[in-house]
Amino acid sequence: MAERVVIVGGAIMGSSLAWWLTELGHPAGAITVVERDPTYAACGTAFTNSCIRQQFGNPLNVRISQFGISFLKDFRRHMGDERVPEVHLHPFGYLYLADNEAMADRLRRAHAVQVAEGAGTRLMTPEEIAAEWPFFDTDGIVLGSHGTRDEGYFDGTTMFDWWRRIAAERGVTYLHDEVTGINTAGGRVRGVRLASGTRLEADIVVNAAGTRGAQIARMAGLDLPVEPRKRYTWVFSAKTPLPRDLPLTIDPNGFHVRTDGALYMAGATPAEDPAVDPDDFAGRWEIWEEVVWPAMATRIPAFEELRVEQSWVGHYDLNVFDANAIVGEHPDLPGFMILNGLSGHGLQQSPALGRGLAERIVHGRYESLDLTPFGPERLLTGVPFPELAVI
Incomplete structure (x- = not known):
């Protein structure tokens, strides 16, 4: 039976992950995206300046941007749908x-x-x-x-819209609701509680809530420096x-x-x-x-x-620990995954980070780019993986 995945937040990171999960073969019917505002009017994605660069001080961030460039330059082919416009x-x-x-x-x-x-x-x-x-x-x-x-500059809104649209067409559930609690019975993620009163069972909960990432983490009893x-x-x-x-x-x-x-x-x-x-x-x-x-x-x-x-x-959903993305499963709570703390780099890093976490969920490991250094383990050890080139 496929693992049930609940993604908290349906903006650029959540929709990238949802699309990549289906692209890598995870059953779409086992994926639910919970989004508190389906207009996305006040999310970080809505206010982005939509640029991409390779001028980072951290080599992994350079490689992430290089994949982002290759992805958006060949966006229609990657999406596999002739309706999709090119992203220039x-x-x-x-x-x-x-x-x-x-x-x-x-x-x-x-x-x-x-x-x-x-x-x-x-x-x-x-x-x-x-x-x-x-x-x-x-x-x-x-x-x-x-x-x-x-x-x-590139049109990141088009990229976001088509990730979300095709993920939904493939069968991913986009739910207009708000997560109010996370079930951690037995020391692992079991599901989420919603403002509507609904309870969703889940094997994996992904915190892609952007600026609300620390709030979602606290519901699971965890601290997130975002x-x-x-x-x-x-x-x-x-x-x-x-x-x-x-x-x-x-x-x-x-x-x-x-x-x-x-x-x-x-x-x-x-x-x-x-x-x-x-x-x-x-x-x-x-x-x-x-x-x-x-x-x-x-x-x-x-x-x-x-x-x-x-x-x-x-x-910005600023990671005040080291201004770099936090990606991966939290070592203190199995099943709770983080895709957060992008510190202003979310749009340009969304192709690679969505792919990477999807690989981790589907295959149990990173296969394209090793995102292990972005893992939340560094928050516990106190050893940063910094990015100094933050605008």
Whole structure:
């Protein structure tokens, strides 16, 4: 008899896992996805900036992104359905800027990791940056790191929609309800209780609840170092558009900005960055005029005259232990699996992590990429598996 799988959370990670489980042969009728908001209006997936990069400092994250790129570049074939549209990558690349030697050394170390994994990253002097993108003011910059290929924007919403749609068509149950408790009788997962009063029996419960991941873990008597953190986004038009695409530029002054079609998109982390309620999307919008815009106009003088067209606050499910994904079965509770703590990398990592956990469930082991270092065991031993390149 196939193991009964309940996935808590139906957004990008939960739907990736559901689709991959069916793709690897797990009976769809034994899979239930419980989603508290089937509109997905306030989930992390809804507010994503939908970009992918290979400029990580952790080699496993580089390999995960490389699979993500190959998957989305050949999305229709992977999905095996002619109705599915292609997902196009807009490859403007990422450009990390360093304004001191310590930061430059971090870029050099990360560059060595990336090149060893086959990424197309190049280090650039301030003079080289100014020659290629003359609109930058490189005053104070000592080094840059630019991804020359397979980095940029893609339509992650399409990927999510088709994972969810095809999983449901194959027979996966998507249930509009909310998990309120987890049955751990006998020291292992037995099922979940729902707000509707329903009880679902399960052999495996997967915590893919994003910013609510710590809440779900507490229902099982476990601690998960995942906190919702606010991240700000602005979409704006410039009076004087730039003469070419703007790479996704990560500035040492605390903002990032990129081309967004005919517009531009900027983002920032607030200086005060406490954990917040998963339903708290209120913004302190004064940081735009007081902090972000002045710094951005200093780096790119053409942005001194612009108009904000749209803005929003989204959330990271931030792993405050080491800013890296937590994936796998919790050693203290058999049957309780975690797909959480993506720390802003969820959309780009969803193809590989959904596949990996599906392999673990179906085959009992990772077969494509060894995701063992992401396991929750490190939370108990206190030995981090860090990712420092978090935007």
